[in-house]
Amino acid sequence: MNWNKIFALSLRHIYLIKGSFPRILDLIYWPTIQIFLWGFISKFFTLSSSYYNNTVGIILSAAILYDFLFRSSISYNMMFLEEIWSRNFTNLFIAPIKLSEIIASLTFTAIFRTLIGLVPAALLAIPLFDVSIFKIGMPLVFLLLTLYIFGVTLCLLVTSGLIRFGPSFENIAWASLFFLAPLGCIYYPIEILPEWLQIISKLLPLVHIFEEMRNILIYDIISYAQIFKAIFISVLYFILGVLVFYWSYNGAKNRGTLINMGE
């Protein structure tokens, strides 16, 4: 991999963010709204019943982690869609850059975009609701890493669809994460789901990540086995995502959709 080319491609997106205050505001706005909304809802439950003790911390931590997945995924998809919207797609695919370098560049730039939005929101939760995601400690790094790998995997599948079906696949790009959210057991334990759905949801890394987060915050127990299981599942999906992306790319070359792709 050529890191100069990866940087060059990232630079295109950094220029875009840097040059537009509304874009920066947009990146920060949604995670912050999310924190406010879930923070107040959880606070209401806590004040209404002792049964919901500790709810604010758990719900807000889940909201921040889920938003991390959501934002990284959306960032990746957005950057890919930007190339289609700006009709720059052909220029990109005739440049001497490998597919792996395009994937790497989008992956690294997506984390940059995600952190711009999420760090202020996570910091805001500390004084406002007395909730610090950083209380999870070292496992937080692994949980974020797993979420990120899974987020990028979802994007690879969505971008594969964009390459395969063209810009009309855009709506799926936005809907993809909402589709998995109920199965991810983000805000509730897996036991809430019917048994047959539990079997399906255990195939997703999200369940293991959010169950582990709750274990740490409620019982103060860290299970690295659970964390590594989540990482393992995410990596498996990631490999699958890369294979699907390459398959779609070759399919698009066969169908001739890479030339003149745009809105």
Add this chain to the structure above:
Amino acid sequence: MKLEVLNLSKKFNNILAVNNISFSIEKNKTLGLLGPNGCGKTTTIGMMLGLITPSDGEVLIDNQKFEEKNRIKLLSKMNFASPYIELPKKLTVFQNLNVYAKLYGVEDVNDRINEMAENLNLKDFLNKKTGELSSGQKNRVSLAKSLINKPKLLFLDEPTASLDPDVGDFVREYLENYKLKNELTMLLASHNMTEVERLCDNIVMMKKGEIVDKGTCVEVVKKHGRNNLEEAFLKIARSKDELE
């Protein structure tokens, strides 16, 4: 660079977009790829750029087959400009050229951008957003991007489409002068026959995915008993018996 297209075909589902075409461009020569809309020019260019996988046949660049294993090496010496593809509109001209210079591994990026800006009169709007430029300005920026890596093989798809005669002439003159000073093999797809006569050493005429004629402009005009290439083009494009 020498470009050879050998028995190239492309079938999309059951439609034969390009049917067994062969031609070559010798080093430092310019070939005009002509034909009516939908005749397979863009598909042919797509196959030569590696954007479309041929159903049959091959593209050789300096006797090397254009395939995945040497794609990066060959693409770094090639480039393409078309009014149908654009550079990101929200980035400034400088930013766009900077990104592409880096992607193509250009050394002394700033010097190269300044050189292109000087030669193509981009200096006044180098820091302006690309989306805010006029068609003529965008066209020159697109040309600058396509020459940023000093390509040895350049594909131009209708480089002067939608330009006023003054800017169109500027682009043609620039390309003529650039070719005199640099080693460049060029494929030009155009509907402007005056432009083709001015810039091309040879032409290939396509119709319904097939090559129906080729040679120098003078040869083709003479063969069809017409006064100029425009008339020869019209004769070929309108004739029903060429392929049917």
